[in-house]
Amino acid sequence: MLTDKQKELVESFGVIQEQMGLSPASARVNSLLTIVDSSELSFDEIKDALNLSKSATSNAINYLLSLNRIGYKTKPGERKRYFYSKLDQWKVSFKKDFLGLYNYTAMIDEIIKNRSNENQDFNNELKDLNEFMNYFISESINLIDNWKKK
Amino acid sequence: MLTDKQKELVESFGVIQEQMGLSPASARVNSLLTIVDSSELSFDEIKDALNLSKSATSNAINYLLSLNRIGYKTKPGERKRYFYSKLDQWKVSFKKDFLGLYNYTAMIDEIIKNRSNENQDFNNELKDLNEFMNYFISESINLIDNWKKK
DNA sequence: TTTTTAGTTCTGCAAGTGGAGAACTAAAAA
DNA sequence: TTTTTAGTTCTCCACTTGCAGAACTAAAAA
DSSP, rough: OOOOHHHHHHHHHHHHHTTTOOOOHHHHHHHHHHHSSSOOOHHHHHHHHTTHHHHHHHHHHHHOOOOOHHHHEEEETTOOOEEEEOOGGGHHHHHHHHHHHHHHHHHHHHHHTOOOOSSSSHHHHHHHHHHHHHHHHHHHHHHHHHHTTO | OOHHHHHHHHHHHHHHHHHHHHHHHHHHHHHHHOOOOSEEEEEHHHHHHOOHHHHHHHHHHHHHHHHEEEEEEEETOOEEEEEEEEEGGGGHHHHHHHHHHHHHHHHHHHHHHSSSOOOOHHHHHHOOOOOOHHHHHHHHHHHHHHOOOO
C-alpha cells in the first residue's frame, strides 16, 4: 500500500503534526491519509498500515473527524466507512485560527486599559503590538479570501 | 503591587498563554511581567505575587529567558536580578515562527513528489495548499518588515 | 570565619496522556 | 437464531509534566 519512501514520510510528516498539537496516533493517521495513493482507506487498512490497536485507531479517527480534518464516505451495500483527508478545508480552518487571535488582541486591550501611565514606553509597546496584530489578522484573512477566488 | 482587576488579568492572560504552549507557571510569570505597573520585578516579588515555590519560579524564569521572552537587569551594588517582559521582541519571534513554516512546505513538497498520479485532484489540492503557504509566509514576513520601519 | 543572600538542583509525588488489549454493542449476514 | 462485522468503550498501565519542599551552592556581607 505504501512505498518505503512513503512509509518514511508518514513518520516524518507525523512528527511535524505532533508538533502542531496532534497526538502521535492522530498525527500518523492524518499523515497516512495525506500520503497514501488510494483516495480513501477503511478502519482496518489504517489500523494495519500503522500497527495501531483498535482503540487507538478509533480514538484517532474520531478526534480527526471532530476537527473536520478528515471525512468518510460509504460504499453502496457496505457498512464499512472509508476515510479520507479533508485537505481542502484548509481555508476554513486557517480563517478560524486567525479569527481566534482576536481573543488575544482583546486581552491585550484589557491589559492596556488596566495599566497605570507610569511606564509609557511599555504601554506604547503593547499598543504597537496590538495594532500590528489587528492589522495582521485582517490582512491574513484577506489573503485567504482572495486566494484563487473560486 | 497589583490591583484586583490586574490579578484577574494575570490569570486570564495566563490561560491564553498556556494555550499557546507555556506551562502554567511560565504563563503566569510572563503574564505578570506584562501586566504589572513596575517596569521590572525581582525573583522574590514574582514568587510572592504568584504564590509559587522557589523551584517553580526559578524554572519558569529560566525557561522564559531561554525563549528570550523576558530579560533581566541588575542594579549597581546589588546581586539581585530584576526581570522584565521583552515584549519588543515580537517581530523577531514572529519572523522566526513564519520561517519555521517552510519546514512544513518542504515536507509537503516531498509528499507531492512521492505520490502517484492516480489521484490528480488530491495532488492539486496539495499543490494549491503549498503555493498558498509559500505565498503567505513571504507576505507575512513582508508585513512584519514593513511595519513602522524604524 | 560564619552567616546571609539569591538563587539552583534534587527528590518525590499528584495528575494527566496515550495507547494496548479485552470486553462490549448494534446492525447485518448466515 | 447464531455468527460475523465494524467498530466503541472500559480497564489498566507506562510515561510525562509540573510543582512543592528540601537540600545544596557560590558569592557577598558581617
